[in-house]
Amino acid sequence: MLLxxxxxxxxxxSLAMQPFDNKLAATRRLSIHLTNNTTGDCSVHVExxxxxxTDVTSFQAHPGSSNVSSYFAFNxxxxxxxxxxxxxxxxxxxxxxxxxxxxxKYHLCTxxxxxxxxxxxxxxxxxxxxxxxxxxxxxxxxxAHGRANVNLTKTxxxxxxxxxxxxxxxxxxxxx
Numbered sequence: 509m510l511l512x513x514x515x516x517x518x519x520x521x522s523l524a525m526q527p528f529d530n531k532l533a534a535t536r537r538l539s540i541h542l543t544n545n546t547t548g549d550c551s552v553h554v555e556x557x558x559x560x561x562t563d564v565t566s567f568q569a570h571p572g573s574s575n576v577s578s579y580f581a582f583n584x585x586x587x588x589x590x591x592x593x594x595x596x597x598x599x600x601x602x603x604x605x606x607x608x609x610x611x612x613k614y615h616l617c618t619x620x621x622x623x624x625x626x627x628x629x630x631x632x633x634x635x636x637x638x639x640x641x642x643x644x645x646x647x648x649x650x651x652a653h654g655r656a657n658v659n660l661t662k663t664x665x666x667x668x669x670x671x672x673x674x675x676x677x678x679x680x681x682x683x684x
Contacts, residue, residue: 550641553590555652555683559633560585561676564658566609566626569668574604576667580626584617584633591637595619631658633678654678 562583569576581598597617601607610628617623624633632655642648656678660671 553588553637553639553641555586555588555591555680557588558677558679559635559654560587561631561633561656561658561678562674564631564660564673564676566660566671567665567668568609568671569601569606571606572604573667577601577603578605578607578609578668580609582624582631584622584624584635586635590639593621593635593637595622597622597624597633626658629657631656631676631678651684652680653682653684654680 560583562585564582566580567578569578577600579598579600581596584593584595584597586593595617597615599609599615601609608628610626612625612627614623614625614634621636622633624631626632632653635652635654636649637652638649640648642650656676658673658676660673662669662671664670
C-alpha cells in the first residue's frame with residue numbers, strides 16, 4: 509500500500525522553543541494528513557488541537573518527613589478527531605525519599621499509551637497511537653509529543669509544599 513503525505517505543517521523551531529503563551533496557541537500546531545494512493549481512502553487522524561492538561565498537582569514533602577510521600581499528578585485529554593483519549597497521570601516517591609518530584613524522568617500514565625516527565629517548570633508528554641493510514645505493521649503507529657511550561661500556585665502545608673494549576677493547554681510539538 510502506497511501512502512502519500514497530502515499536507516504537513518511543522519512549527520518553526522524558534523517558535524516551538526518559546527514559553528507557552530495563550531496568544532500563540534492557535535499558531536503552534538502540528539498537522540499531518542495521510543491518504544492511501546491506491547484507494548484514496550483513509551481515516552485522517554490529525555493532532556492539530558492542543559491537549560488539555562487539567563488538575564495539575566504537585567506535593568513536595570519537607571526533607572526528613574518519613575511518613576509523607578511526595579507526588580505529581582494531572583489529567584490528560586486529547587480531543588483530536590479519531591484520537592480522543594482521557595487518562596490520569598501520576599507518580600509518587602517512596603516515603604521519606606527526600607527526592608524532588610521534578611526528577612525529569614519519564615513516567616507512564618494509566619493505560620500505558622501516554623507518558624510524561626516533569627522538570628520543575630516544563631511538563632513534557634508523549635502519546636502513542638495506532639493508525640493504519642501510516643502504513644502496514646509495524647509502521648502503523650506514531651508518537652505525538654507536547655510540551656508546556658506550568659506555573660504552579662504554591663501553598664505551604666504542615667508536611668510540605670502543595671502546588672496546583674487548574675489547566676494548561678499543551679500544543680503538540682512533534683510527531684515521531
